Amino acid sequence: MEQERVEVESSIGLAIKQASVALRGAMEAALRPLALTVSQYACLEQLGQRPGISASELARSVFVTRQSMQTLLQGLLDRGLLTRPDSPPAGRALPAELTEAGAALLDQASRVVAQVERRMLAGLPSGHLDRLRADLAACVAALVDPGVPDA
Template sequence: MRQDGVDLDTSLGYLLKQASSALRAAMEAVLRPLGMTVTHYSCLELLAQRPGLSNSELARGAFVTRQSMNVLLQALERDGYVTRPTQAPVGKVLPTQLTPLGRRSLEKATVAVRSVEVRMLSGMTQEERSGAFTILQSMIHSLGDDGTGA
């Protein structure tokens, strides 16, 4: 144990960060052959579940900056995965929609990402999975974030 009382071997926060990093690396590995990153996948998934989100809403949901999301959206639009109006229907917000190509790409990516989740949870019983889900939700709630970034 270190003098300040923090022992990384018993730090739950450190363990959560390790799990998050391992999950991200595994997701990147299965998404790379599909020409995607985790952020790319997250953006498409968010749009499938909530069509019409703005750049700012997508950035919050994918845990990236607005600038990074804007660059990604420009690339996704150029490559035919999403569409955005040239002019904002209201205010400055350009609502983004998935194209049929974007939906097909998301379907393939979802299968890949689900395989990672299945692998991650393979050593747990259904009861343990439910408990872990509840515990993680409680941690998020206790820290004052509902997980949406809003």
């Protein structure tokens, strides 16, 4: 069987990367006034929706290693945006929760990010939203099929 090479013009992979880079850039710019990186925002968002989860669990949600998450959490901790108990209530996991300040900042950040998303989707016919999400999900499912390491 003859194997085809990549055609740059029609590569879906390139299109995904472009979208990802553009989105990340737009989010960084939007979050800069709040002194938050995209990773930090993602962290707060997850923490807002699933209070009390461990750093490792958080890391998996945000697609970074738990080592990176420790550094990330420390920064948010120093700013008083979240709290962690000094000693683990059970096992080794230290459940993190947003402080009042953290929840307030998350609220601002979430609105800013939602605005970016709306701007991105403005160029898209409204009906295409669900199908785009479905198509992307199908791609992810096909890729992670053989199982994800350390997740």
